[in-house]
Amino acid sequence: MKLSREEVLHIAHLARIELKEEEVEKFRKELSEILAFVEKLNELDTEGIDPKFSVIPPENVLREDVPQLSLPREKTFMNAPETDGEYFIVPKVVKK
Amino acid sequence: MELLNKSLKELHTLIKKKEVKPTELLSELLKRIEETEPKLNAYITVSREEAERRAQILDEELVKLSEDEVPELFGIPLSIKDNINVEGIRMTCASKMLESFISPYDATVIKRLRERGALFVGKNNLDEFAMGSSTETSYFGPTKNPWDLERVPGGSSGGSAAAVSARSAIASLGSDTGGSIRQPASFCGVVGLKPTYGRVSRYGLTAFASSLDQIGPITKSVEDAAYLLNVISGQDSKDATSAKVPVPNFLEALNGEVKGLKAGLPKEYFVEGVEPEVKEAVLNAVKKLEALGVEVVEVSLPNTKYAVETYYIIAPAEASSNLGRFDGVRYTYRAKDYKDLIDMYKKTRAEGFGDEVKRRIMIGTYTLSAGYYDAYYLKAQKVRTLIYQGFQKAFEEVDFLITPVAPETAFKLGEKSGDPIKMYLSDIFTIAVNLAGLPAISVPCGFDSKNLPIGLQVIGKAFDEETVLKVAYAVEKELSLNLTPSL
Numbered sequence: 385m386k387l388s389r390e391e392v393l394h395i396a397h398l399a400r401i402e403l404k405e406e407e408v409e410k411f412r413k414e415l416s417e418i419l420a421f422v423e424k425l426n427e428l429d430t431e432g433i434d435p436k437f438s439v440i441p442p443e444n445v446l447r448e449d450v451p452q453l454s455l456p457r458e459k460t461f462m463n464a465p466e467t468d469g470e471y472f473i474v475p476k477v478v479k480k
Numbered sequence: 481m482e483l484l485n486k487s488l489k490e491l492h493t494l495i496k497k498k499e500v501k502p503t504e505l506l507s508e509l510l511k512r513i514e515e516t517e518p519k520l521n522a523y524i525t526v527s528r529e530e531a532e533r534r535a536q537i538l539d540e541e542l543v544k545l546s547e548d549e550v551p552e553l554f555g556i557p558l559s560i561k562d563n564i565n566v567e568g569i570r571m572t573c574a575s576k577m578l579e580s581f582i583s584p585y586d587a588t589v590i591k592r593l594r595e596r597g598a599l600f601v602g603k604n605n606l607d608e609f610a611m612g613s614s615t616e617t618s619y620f621g622p623t624k625n626p627w628d629l630e631r632v633p634g635g636s637s638g639g640s641a642a643a644v645s646a647r648s649a650i651a652s653l654g655s656d657t658g659g660s661i662r663q664p665a666s667f668c669g670v671v672g673l674k675p676t677y678g679r680v681s682r683y684g685l686t687a688f689a690s691s692l693d694q695i696g697p698i699t700k701s702v703e704d705a706a707y708l709l710n711v712i713s714g715q716d717s718k719d720a721t722s723a724k725v726p727v728p729n730f731l732e733a734l735n736g737e738v739k740g741l742k743a744g745l746p747k748e749y750f751v752e753g754v755e756p757e758v759k760e761a762v763l764n765a766v767k768k769l770e771a772l773g774v775e776v777v778e779v780s781l782p783n784t785k786y787a788v789e790t791y792y793i794i795a796p797a798e799a800s801s802n803l804g805r806f807d808g809v810r811y812t813y814r815a816k817d818y819k820d821l822i823d824m825y826k827k828t829r830a831e832g833f834g835d836e837v838k839r840r841i842m843i844g845t846y847t848l849s850a851g852y853y854d855a856y857y858l859k860a861q862k863v864r865t866l867i868y869q870g871f872q873k874a875f876e877e878v879d880f881l882i883t884p885v886a887p888e889t890a891f892k893l894g895e896k897s898g899d900p901i902k903m904y905l906s907d908i909f910t911i912a913v914n915l916a917g918l919p920a921i922s923v924p925c926g927f928d929s930k931n932l933p934i935g936l937q938v939i940g941k942a943f944d945e946e947t948v949l950k951v952a953y954a955v956e957k958e959l960s961l962n963l964t965p966s967l
Binding site: 399419435437459 | 580581582584585677678691717720721723783786789790792793800804807808809810811812813814818820821822823824825826827829830833838839841842843845846849856858859860861862863864865866868900901904916917942
């Protein structure tokens with residue numbers, strides 16, 4: 385799979401990663417190579433094979449609903465880049 | 481230095497008999513770290529003050545305890561890969577993104593170790609977010625291999641393996657998503673165990689690929705690995721994928737009784753591309769096992785040749801989702817200048833992540849995106865089924881499998897860092913094990929002509945770490961290699 389410049393920019397947008405101009409071509413080349421590499425899987429016939437999303441048998445894991453303490457506020461916010469101690473502060477998202 | 485060569489069991493005996501104080505052991509270790517770090521860079525953080533404070537408390541507690549009241553890790557300082565949360569200590573995941581992140585809580589494995597009296601001396605270097613096979617993608621610079629400082633220690637748990645090898649760690653915990661415990665253990669001449677998926681709780685491990693990640697010990701000996709596995713194993717209500725299966729005493733498996741066991745040598749793991757010296761060392765160890773009464777047969781795992789490709793679809797897909805949380809809102813790093821929220825996300829992630837992490841997030845984003853999901857992600861999960869079934873079939877016939885851990889010994893710094901695919905292929909013999917969720921160990925089995933250690937991999941049935949440890953212990957005993965680098 386050879387990615388186009390536009391595709392790389394689209395992927396980067398979906399992944400929320402800003403690319404510098406010189407990075408676009410670098411990642412275009414590298415990502416195309418990786419995709420070409422993994423496409424070897426197409427040699428294999430997987431018709432009728434179920435996917436194995438996990439090696440764990442799909443079972444519900446249930447427990448009693450017992451109230452318990454969660455992480456205290458000061459610990460929740462201690463790594464926040466911007467906080468008032470009660471909220472995470474982010475740039476305004478609601479338009480006037 | 482003599483103390484640092486001792487096993488966990490021996491250290492425990494010295495401490496409970498009050499012949500060595502926790503502060504004495506810690507000060508030996510800190511001295512060794514100071515001596516070796518300028519050469520190795522195996523630690524991102526040395527939590528000297530916290531460890532000294534803790535050791536002081538344990539010194540005082542020890543006086544009040546009778547010999548049999550002293551828990552098995554009392555006063556023993558451990559080091560931990562820097563993607564596992566240890567409360568109050570910085571956890572960077574070797575990323576600029578988390579350069580100043582302080583863990584607000586203990587991972588379940590840490591809690592369990594603490595309950596048995598362990599303390600924590602520091603956090604070991606790794607590839608950024610555990611993505612790599614050489615520890616070169618660390619934001620804090622690469623770790624060097626103690627056997628040859630121009631070579632990589634392997635990765636991603638390279639800091640843990642290098643430190644244990646150089647005796648600047650007594651024992652360490654790493655994490656293994658595609659070989660990240662076993663391959664560095666092999667490159668550094670130490671023991672590394674990846675337990676069965678679900679054997680050890682992942683709560684508090686920074687998630688990379690959640691269906692593949694598993695925490696495990698990196699130690700000087702098989703016995704030490706069993707010793708730590710005893711403490712960290714078991715179901716945990718905080719990790720719904722941790723398995724409700726009984727935890728045996730793994731130390732009891734180390735009895736040398738391998739007679740009558742049946743070993744499989746997968747022919748796909750002894751092909752061209754494996755360095756002849758590596759193959760020779762592994763087959764030499766197999767001969768030793770045969771002499772002990774192990775029956776050896778050839779088996780085939782035909783679809784494991786697709787394991788690397790399968791992994792490089794599944795792991796980046798899961799990573800792209802798991803690393804979505806690093807958005808500049810909750811976890812320390814945020815870009816300085818931005819126009820709006822989306823721009824803040826994009827700039828934060830552009831500045832905070834290194835290239836390998838970006839590559840994997842973008843590959844994962846692509847293969848999960850509309851129109852490509854079936855062709856890549858679903859396809860890979862189907863191949864995963866075939867790989868899984870291949871192991872199941874082999875295990876109908878044999879009790880365990882033996883393979884090289886890696887096709888080569890430690891490579892030079894920079895040798896592969898410019899070529900992502902070349903780097904990915906260094907995990908060719910370890911990756912299938914994660915896809916199938918099986919337990920596997922890397923145990924040293926010799927040296928090549930450059931005096932670099934070679935690792936042998938024992939792969940077991942799900943939840944049969946006992947056989948894996950038993951066989952590795954027999955190999956270790958039979959070969960009795962000198963595994964201390966002259967550093």
